[in-house]
Amino acid sequence: MSLVRVENVKKSFGKNTVLDGVSFTIEKGEVKVIIGPSGTGKSTLLRCINMLAPPDSGKIWLQDIELTNPKTNLHQMRQKIGMVFQHFALFKHLKAIDNVALGLVKVKGMNRSDAYKKAMNDLQKVGLAEHADKYPAQLSGGQQQRVGIARALAMDPLLMLFDEPTSALDPELIGEVLQVMQNLAKEGMTMVCVTHEMGFAKSVASEIIFMEKGHILEASAPQQMFSNPQNERTRSFLHKIAELYGETL
Amino acid sequence: MLASLLYILTNIPLLLKGVLIAVEITVCSIALGMVIGILVAFLKIYGSKNMKKVVSIYEWVFRGIPQLVLLFIVYFGLPTIGLNFGPFVSVVIGLGLCSSAYQAQIYRGAILSIGSEQMEAGLSLGMSKFQTLFFIILPQAVRLSLPGFTNEFTIVLKDSPLAYAVGIAEILKYGRDLIVTSFKPFEIYLACAIIYFVLFQLFYYLFKYIASRFEVPGFLIADQ
Ligand SMILES: Nc1ncnc2c1ncn2[C@@H]1O[C@H](COP(=O)(O)OP(=O)(O)OP(=O)(O)O)[C@@H](O)[C@H]1O
Ligand SMILES: [Mg+2]
Numbered sequence: 001m002s003l004v005r006v007e008n009v010k011k012s013f014g015k016n017t018v019l020d021g022v023s024f025t026i027e028k029g030e031v032k033v034i035i036g037p038s039g040t041g042k043s044t045l046l047r048c049i050n051m052l053a054p055p056d057s058g059k060i061w062l063q064d065i066e067l068t069n070p071k072t073n074l075h076q077m078r079q080k081i082g083m084v085f086q087h088f089a090l091f092k093h094l095k096a097i098d099n100v101a102l103g104l105v106k107v108k109g110m111n112r113s114d115a116y117k118k119a120m121n122d123l124q125k126v127g128l129a130e131h132a133d134k135y136p137a138q139l140s141g142g143q144q145q146r147v148g149i150a151r152a153l154a155m156d157p158l159l160m161l162f163d164e165p166t167s168a169l170d171p172e173l174i175g176e177v178l179q180v181m182q183n184l185a186k187e188g189m190t191m192v193c194v195t196h197e198m199g200f201a202k203s204v205a206s207e208i209i210f211m212e213k214g215h216i217l218e219a220s221a222p223q224q225m226f227s228n229p230q231n232e233r234t235r236s237f238l239h240k241i242a243e244l245y246g247e248t249l
Numbered sequence: 250m251l252a253s254l255l256y257i258l259t260n261i262p263l264l265l266k267g268v269l270i271a272v273e274i275t276v277c278s279i280a281l282g283m284v285i286g287i288l289v290a291f292l293k294i295y296g297s298k299n300m301k302k303v304v305s306i307y308e309w310v311f312r313g314i315p316q317l318v319l320l321f322i323v324y325f326g327l328p329t330i331g332l333n334f335g336p337f338v339s340v341v342i343g344l345g346l347c348s349s350a351y352q353a354q355i356y357r358g359a360i361l362s363i364g365s366e367q368m369e370a371g372l373s374l375g376m377s378k379f380q381t382l383f384f385i386i387l388p389q390a391v392r393l394s395l396p397g398f399t400n401e402f403t404i405v406l407k408d409s410p411l412a413y414a415v416g417i418a419e420i421l422k423y424g425r426d427l428i429v430t431s432f433k434p435f436e437i438y439l440a441c442a443i444i445y446f447v448l449f450q451l452f453y454y455l456f457k458y459i460a461s462r463f464e465v466p467g468f469l470i471a472d473q
Binding site for chain 1: 366367369370371372373374375376377380384385388389392465466467468
């Protein structure tokens, strides 16, 4: 059974159709990288997967639970889906360690000392143990994003969603975040990443999905996608990113 | 000169009887303004289109009417349509309604500047909407509102002598009574001014202290 199944998902905001019938599956341990022009619905797709933006129609399954079923307990299911935000979205009034521990205490109902032990462990994983007592405003963008990753990881999710996790970062800070993501991928975490970091995609993606105007236009392994894109639109988009990010594909 | 000073000092204790009522008026008005203000702020952000219009008009009206006029409408006007309020309640309604319009703006600004991502981040961890409001949005909103709230509190405190106009025995009324027998308006009113000034400073520093206790890097609230 696939870890995630997305079936013909449609989503509109008013008259603006953002997702127009999107289907794909994610196997356990896979890393999917989603690329595509701005406004194509990439973020919306991620937000559909954890039901922050429930689809208008179509179905989404996590393992054998249908998330789009109104009877599903979303609070329970969202614990299994970690989300990392473009602008970090750390809880600004809480220290790094509190950011990570909050979900463990309030959602998982762990006692405080266990929760903080685990939170410290997760901060260590992203290389931030010595910054545990700092507030978000005292951390660099790269450090904040790593706290964001630790916060999501703390819940022991089955799946991690990344929405352009490095696009708000200064170039010299991107590497440290990608490194953490790469390690995660190697450890076998199932991931869906919206990112235009093609180096990252090349090294860890099992599949690259090219989206345009609410459709999946093409999906294939990185090698295939970079050497021989089937669709003319994919080809020209890849060229554009290559120019923009100075990557040689 | 020295005699005047002495006279002022000896009369301050007599005037202090009015302090309690001035503080009561301020606290009650602020509390009423807070309850309505929070409601108005939420309706203006999350309400339906029509609801937003209604609360906008509410804010617009109550920011545009002088408190004294509002107070007279409540105290002298409403009884003619069968609504009788005592002087204290009338003052609290008058000052509170006016303050609610200002407080609504303070809270709305605070909530809006927190942004929707904080809510999404909370939900994405599996927290309920209520948990996220309580543990994430509220603590930030309180911090962001504190400077504006402190300001509004001191403004209402300084407006509280309006109670004199409906015969409440607050600081100014006690002063008036003293003047009738002493014929020293300058000294007595100066004594009143000193009391208000000291009260103002007391509350100002109280709130500043509270703000500093809640201070978190990234929320520069204590140094306004
Ligand atoms: N909450 C919302 N309300 C209304 N419109 C929305 C909302 N969220 C997204 N949209 C619209 O949906 C469209 C797709 O947005 P989305 O953020 O999913 O695109 P994207 O592919 O992630 O783009 P980008 O690369 O710029 O992040 C845009 O036109 C956007 O304006
Ligand atoms: Mg996006």
